[in-house]
Amino acid sequence: xxxxxxxxxxxxxxxxxxxxxxxxxxxxxxxxxxxxxxxxxxxxxxxxxxxxxxxxxxxxxxxxxxxxxxxxxxxxxxxxxxxxxxxxxxxxxxxxxxxxxxxxxxxxxxxxxxxxxxxxxxxxxxxxxxxxxxxxxxxxxxxxxxxxxxxxxxxxxxxxxxxxxxxxxxxxxxxxxxxxxxxxxxxxxxxxxxxxxxxxxxxxxxxxxxxxxxxxxxxxxxxxxxxxxxxxxxxxxxxxxxxxxxxxxxxxxxxxxxxxxxxxxxxxxxxxxxxxxxxxxxxxxxxxxxxxxxxxxxxxxxxxxxxxxxxxxxxxxxxxxxxxxxxxxxxxxxxxxxxxxxxxxxxxx
Amino acid sequence: xxxxxxxxxxxxxxxxxxxxxxxxxxxxxxxxxxxxxxxxxxxxxxxxxxxxxxxxxxxxxxxxxxxxxxxxxxxxxxxxxxxxxxxxxxxxxxxxxxxxxxxxxxxxxxxxxxxxxxxxxxxxxxxxxxxxxxxxxxxxxxxxxxxxxxxxxxxxxxxxxxxxxxxxxxxxxxxxxxxxxxxxxxxxxxxxxxxxxxxxxxxxxxxxxxxxxxxxxxxxxxxxxxxxxxxxxx
Numbered sequence: 305x306x307x308x309x310x311x312x313x314x315x316x317x318x319x320x321x322x323x324x325x326x327x328x329x330x331x332x333x334x335x336x337x338x339x340x341x342x343x344x345x346x347x348x349x350x351x352x353x354x355x356x357x358x359x360x361x362x363x364x365x366x367x368x369x370x371x372x373x374x375x376x377x378x379x380x381x382x383x384x385x386x387x388x389x390x391x392x393x394x395x396x397x398x399x400x401x402x403x404x405x406x407x408x409x410x411x412x413x414x415x416x417x418x419x420x421x422x423x424x425x426x427x428x429x430x431x432x433x434x435x436x437x438x439x440x441x442x443x444x445x446x447x448x449x450x451x452x453x454x455x456x457x458x459x460x461x462x463x464x465x466x467x468x469x470x471x472x473x474x475x476x477x478x479x480x481x482x483x484x485x486x487x488x489x490x491x492x493x494x495x496x497x498x499x500x501x502x503x504x505x506x507x508x509x510x511x512x513x514x515x516x517x518x519x520x521x522x523x524x525x526x527x528x529x530x531x532x533x534x535x536x537x538x539x540x541x542x543x544x545x546x547x548x549x550x551x552x553x554x555x556x557x558x559x560x561x562x563x564x565x566x567x568x569x570x571x572x573x574x575x576x577x578x579x580x581x582x583x584x585x586x587x588x589x590x591x592x593x594x595x596x597x598x599x600x601x602x603x604x605x606x607x608x609x610x611x612x613x614x615x616x617x618x619x620x621x622x623x624x625x626x627x628x629x630x631x632x633x634x635x636x637x638x639x640x641x642x643x644x645x646x647x648x649x650x651x652x653x
Numbered sequence: 654x655x656x657x658x659x660x661x662x663x664x665x666x667x668x669x670x671x672x673x674x675x676x677x678x679x680x681x682x683x684x685x686x687x688x689x690x691x692x693x694x695x696x697x698x699x700x701x702x703x704x705x706x707x708x709x710x711x712x713x714x715x716x717x718x719x720x721x722x723x724x725x726x727x728x729x730x731x732x733x734x735x736x737x738x739x740x741x742x743x744x745x746x747x748x749x750x751x752x753x754x755x756x757x758x759x760x761x762x763x764x765x766x767x768x769x770x771x772x773x774x775x776x777x778x779x780x781x782x783x784x785x786x787x788x789x790x791x792x793x794x795x796x797x798x799x800x801x802x803x804x805x806x807x808x809x810x811x812x813x814x815x816x817x818x819x820x821x822x823x824x825x826x827x828x829x830x831x832x833x834x835x836x837x838x839x840x841x842x843x844x845x846x847x848x849x850x851x852x853x854x855x856x857x858x859x860x861x862x863x864x865x866x867x868x869x870x871x872x873x874x875x876x877x878x879x880x881x882x883x884x885x886x887x
Contacts, residue, residue: 379660405656408658
């Protein structure tokens with residue numbers, strides 16, 4: 305292509321061109337961070353990290369490709385391994401609804417001097433904030449299909465998740481109200497205290513005796529409502545996943561480290577409506593939940609002297625992740641839950 | 654799910670925020686920006702917000718410049734986020750000497766009278782001075798050198814393996830004091846005039862055995878007032 309011949313004629317009597325009238329280009333722009341390191345590594349003794357990394361490679365949990373990505377940094381390598389492990393066990397689905405931290409540490413309470421016994425590390429799962437699930441629209445839909453479906457659905461949904469992480473539901477709120485009532489009982493003006501009406505906001509259908517998983521499977525055969533069928537199928541998948549392996553036992557050394565800690569922070573708040581009494585109790589408890597360091601939701605110990613157990617521990621973590629992912633997908637299907645999705649554009653990973 | 658690895662003191666610090674400072678003459682303001690990262694690109698700054706005093710307080714707290722609100726007992730002399738100084742009355746205390754010195758061995762594990770003392774903790778370093786009189790010192794009170802081994806001319810104590818409390822607070826003062834006397838005095842710390850007693854340090858403590866009170870005339874001057882002592886650290 306040829307360049308256009310340049311105009312040789314001088315411009316007409318010059319006053320202002322359009323560009324002269326425009327404001328000068330702003331020099332303010334988003335600062336570029338290309339040359340800035342987004343991470344700083346503080347390295348002390350990394351022998352335990354190296355030992356664990358070796359075991360993870362041998363047991364097929366970690367991959368050698370991540371070593372280059374970690375720039376040959378053992379701690380970073382372990383972090384990438386954790387990220388990858390979560391990613392292949394439903395990480396994307398988990399992140400849609402849950403805001404969780406997975407930590408590999410030598411102690412259960414950060415900043416504490418009391419570390420795990422020599423050669424023991426822990427994988428812990430904890431929430432940054434509680435996810436939210438709205439129950440009423442689902443309960444109403446299920447009640448139309450069968451009177452025992454709401455309680456069955458709620459019971460199995462909460463149980464499957466509670467097996468791995470803490471769910472805050474109307475039963476926790478009930479306990480809170482009972483406790484508050486006991487505090488106020490002795491006071492002269494006890495009747496003037498207004499307590500959240502958990503009983504009043506709890507659907508009556510939840511009083512029904514829940515069906516067993518087997519009973520639910522049988523009932524499903526008779527359900528004609530397609531949406532209800534999909535919910536039951538998804539719930540059965542969640543139950544199956546949740547029970548795929550045992551949750552690790554709470555050991556004596558864990559108890560010693562967590563002697564003065566609060567209960568775990570809930571990973572999920574299950575409320576009947578957006579601002580019901582359950583949410584009220586949750587908010588109330590939230591005021592004091594961090595006064596003392598809370599226990600982790602899930603603790604999976606790793607013994608460096610038992611390499612086989614480490615592979616098993618990561619498979620256990622995988623089941624916990626898959627359970628959370630299944631719960632997240634189920635909540636996606638539950639009517640009225642379009643709002644609980646977490647936007648993660650540009651999130652730091 | 655965010656993944657973290659915390660083994661021993663190893664840490665990976667991720668860039669989360671940036672503070673941009675804008676100047677015009679001698680005036681300035683600062684904005685705080687969240688840093689976000691993309692899977693395949695450099696991190697970038699999000700829109701900023703003005704830096705508030707609340708943010709600066711949080712930042713200072715994160716850097717350790719914080720102090721719990723405490724009611725100060727009578728024997729506290731000075732308190733800042735970085736130091737706490739208090740005085741302790743003259744009394745008899747159990748003293749341990751290391752077994753590296755034969756004379757010291759004979760003095761080990763006995764009760765001796767002690768002068769009133771001034772303790773100061775600055776960023777987890779312990780300093781000790783002595784007082785000529787058994788009363789609360791004033792800012793211009795001249796301090797004496799603490800007549801102890803392992804304590805240098807500045808009053809700085811070599812902590813060694815001393816098991817000191819984790820925190821520096823009013824509640825932990827007794828713990829620091831106890832830790833000091835529960836450890837062994839093993840050697841002099843540098844060139845320091847520990848006592849005016851003609852028989853020297855070991856002679857002094859031999860002389861003190863069985864006495865009820867510490868003779869203040871045997872304390873060497875530190876050439877420092879209480880005000881100078883705390884100011885030097887502040």
